[in-house]
Amino acid sequence: MPPIAMPPIAMPPKPVKAARGQQVELYREPLTTPGLVPSYMKRAIADAIPMIEVVQRFLARVQPGSGATIEKFVALVALYKVVWPVWSYAKIIFLRSFTSRISISEHDPVAQEIIQWVSAEVVNKGLLSTSATVMTGDMGRFGAEAYGLHPGGMSQLRGQSKRQSDEVNCIPPVGKKFFWVGFRPFLFSRTGAVIGPKSPQAGGRSMVDYQGTPQNAIVLLTPGWSLHPLMDFVKYCHEYRLINMTGTTNIYFSSSRVDPYSGHLWSTVVKARRKLDTIDMDAASKAELVSDAEYYYSEESKKFFADCGIPYRRGYLFYGPPGTGKTSFSAALAGHLSCDLYLINLATGDVTDGHLHRLFLALPRKCIVVIEDIDSCGIGREQATASNEPKQTRKPSATAPAVLGVMPNGMYSPGQPPAAPKRNMVTLSGLLNAIDGNASAEGRLLIMTSNNPDGLDEALTRPGRIDLKICFGKMMSKAIYDIFKRLIGRAAIASKQYTEHQIEEFASSFSEKVPANTFTPAQVQSFLQNCRGDPIKAMEGVDAWVKKTRDQSPEDAMKESKLLVPPPEVTEFLPRYHSMATPLERAPGFVMIE
Numbered sequence: 001m002p003p004i005a006m007p008p009i010a011m012p013p014k015p016v017k018a019a020r021g022q023q024v025e026l027y028r029e030p031l032t033t034p035g036l037v038p039s040y041m042k043r044a045i046a047d048a049i050p051m052i053e054v055v056q057r058f059l060a061r062v063q064p065g066s067g068a069t070i071e072k073f074v075a076l077v078a079l080y081k082v083v084w085p086v087w088s089y090a091k092i093i094f095l096r097s098f099t100s101r102i103s104i105s106e107h108d109p110v111a112q113e114i115i116q117w118v119s120a121e122v123v124n125k126g127l128l129s130t131s132a133t134v135m136t137g138d139m140g141r142f143g144a145e146a147y148g149l150h151p152g153g154m155s156q157l158r159g160q161s162k163r164q165s166d167e168v169n170c171i172p173p174v175g176k177k178f179f180w181v182g183f184r185p186f187l188f189s190r191t192g193a194v195i196g197p198k199s200p201q202a203g204g205r206s207m208v209d210y211q212g213t214p215q216n217a218i219v220l221l222t223p224g225w226s227l228h229p230l231m232d233f234v235k236y237c238h239e240y241r242l243i244n245m246t247g248t249t250n251i252y253f254s255s256s257r258v259d260p261y262s263g264h265l266w267s268t269v270v271k272a273r274r275k276l277d278t279i280d281m282d283a284a285s286k287a288e289l290v291s292d293a294e295y296y297y298s299e300e301s302k303k304f305f306a307d308c309g310i311p312y313r314r315g316y317l318f319y320g321p322p323g324t325g326k327t328s329f330s331a332a333l334a335g336h337l338s339c340d341l342y343l344i345n346l347a348t349g350d351v352t353d354g355h356l357h358r359l360f361l362a363l364p365r366k367c368i369v370v371i372e373d374i375d376s377c378g379i380g381r382e383q384a385t386a387s388n389e390p391k392q393t394r395k396p397s398a399t400a401p402a403v404l405g406v407m408p409n410g411m412y413s414p415g416q417p418p419a420a421p422k423r424n425m426v427t428l429s430g431l432l433n434a435i436d437g438n439a440s441a442e443g444r445l446l447i448m449t450s451n452n453p454d455g456l457d458e459a460l461t462r463p464g465r466i467d468l469k470i471c472f473g474k475m476m477s478k479a480i481y482d483i484f485k486r487l488i489g490r491a492a493i494a495s496k497q498y499t500e501h502q503i504e505e506f507a508s509s510f511s512e513k514v515p516a517n518t519f520t521p522a523q524v525q526s527f528l529q530n531c532r533g534d535p536i537k538a539m540e541g542v543d544a545w546v547k548k549t550r551d552q553s554p555e556d557a558m559k560e561s562k563l564l565v566p567p568p569e570v571t572e573f574l575p576r577y578h579s580m581a582t583p584l585e586r587a588p589g590f591v592m593i594e
């Protein structure tokens with residue numbers, strides 16, 4: 001086959017080096033070139049995009065006589081090559097000059113509220129949404145929880161009831177979404193954490209946390225120079241969540257290290273909201289606590305704190321034996337006040353002063369923070385003395401040990417010498433600094449729980465740090481009556497086998513059989529749960545249960561409670577669970593024990 005004759009590509013003449021004073025005629029491309037594109041540009045494009053030469057050869061083969069088609073094609077490519085960067089720069093300049101924007105780390109609760117709104121109102125309602133992250137079944141529920149959505153999915157969010165496994169949840173994909181709120185346009189974009197050559201460490205642009213770890217982020221953009229529309233939109237999303245999420249409470253757990261998935265110190269779960277009336281406790285204490293917390297978050301109280309120059313903080317100490325509802329009440333109070341609950345467990349022994357400080361810095365303005373079992377975390381007077389904290393003139397208590405110990409199951413043993421405290425890296429001064437140092441955020445409600453308040457340093461519980469001390473005690477007759485009605489009565493009445501009157505009679509005789517001020521709510525709850533809504537079974541078993549449980553020696557109680565302690569493989573698994581990288585790995589039911 002004879003070789004195909006290629007149309008020659010005209011090259012510009014080589015530049016002539018002129019001697020000083022010598023006149024040189026400069027090469028000039030004629031204005032009216034036979035083709036549409038200057039030949040040197042064609043060569044440059046052909047060099048840059050080798051595919052063009054292939055196309056050119058192909059066209060030359062099929063249309064040997066015509067040069068016009070390839071000329072036009074190359075012209076279009078050239079035009080695109082010139083116009084596209086200009087358009088991109090013009091767009092960037094326009095957006096920077098005439099719009100305002102905010103960028104928020106995706107794990108931030110504010111970002112989750114925005115994602116939730118965009119999911120519900122833009123993605124799920126969008127007729128033209130072609131791509132979205134779709135989650136169904138358990139994965140959907142988990143994803144929805146991770147994004148602060150109702151575990152039942154979006155349809156429950158709108159007040160309908162559907163089976164959870166039928167739910168499909170869509171969240172906006174990584175990319176951009178354009179929408180209007182009223183007459184104002186917004187551009188929402190989700191950007192993935194950039195890892196690799198374009199990572200921030202390599203000069204790329206991505207949001208990073210304080211350790212430089214890239215983060216997923218969202219960006220909101222709207223026309224105008226004022227940030228107010230964006231702030232209003234963020235508030236609107238927050239209110240939307242509060243209105244639509246009446247059935248749940250966001251619970252955050254402190255992680256001992258940064259979560260590599262989220263880049264954050266707090267891990268979240270969404271739990272069904274616990275109502276205050278499901279907590280059995282002294283009615284007067286409950287009413288006092290609730291009205292105090294409500295007043296603290298009222299506008300009047302905010303103004304009072306501001307006018308008087310008092311730091312806007314409030315603290316409670318909940319003390320009492322384990323299983324009396326200190327943590328449960330804190331969660332119920334958070335639900336009642338429509339705010340999130342943040343749980344810190346210092347007894348893990350791997351929280352440092354700096355880490356604790358950062359945990360407090362990451363708190364939102366309105367939230368409830370619970371430091372659990374503050375006495376079992378080993379912050380004793382020795383540490384206070386060793387720290388910079390001035391020595392406290394603390395009266396020794398007859399009941400308090402010098403150093404508070406924890407038993408292997410994490411409970412304080414009153415009658416025995418305390419076990420050696422866990423190695424603890426939080427000092428008393430570090431703790432005080434985190435909770436109310438100058439850099440500590442205002443607006444939070446701090447609750448410390450303790451099984452033995454006498455062992456606490458006075459510096460920790462002084463007025464201003466702890467404003468109310470509430471005892472959570474063992475069950476009195478009224479509480480026993482109420483818990484029977486709640487745990488047995490509701491199911492029994494619903495099954496239509498018993499009337500309300502019959503249940504009230506059962507509850508009265510049950511509360512007479514169970515001695516007052518002897519058992520914790522957790523113990524009674526455990527017994528009634530085993531009766532599975534059968535009042536006859538409860539009444540038949542109660543005497544034996546009372547005898548067995550009351551006569552149980554502390555050693556037996558210890559043995560029994562040890563059985564409830566998770567086996568070692570699960571305990572070892574938990575820290576790894578917190579550091580798992582993907583939501584799939586962390587989905588409920590996905591247990592990975594090697």
Ligand SMILES: Nc1ncnc2c1ncn2[C@@H]1O[C@H](COP(=O)(O)OP(=O)(O)OP(=O)(O)O)[C@@H](O)[C@H]1O
Nearest residue numbers: 278279280281321322323324325326327328521522
């Ligand atoms: N007062 C109560 N009313 C209703 N349920 C309660 C009450 N106290 C405890 N419970 C039940 O007992 C279990 C343990 O309660 P919770 O963890 O709140 O106790 P706690 O006092 O915080 O214990 P700990 O000191 O060991 O942390 C929960 O399932 C809760 O429902």
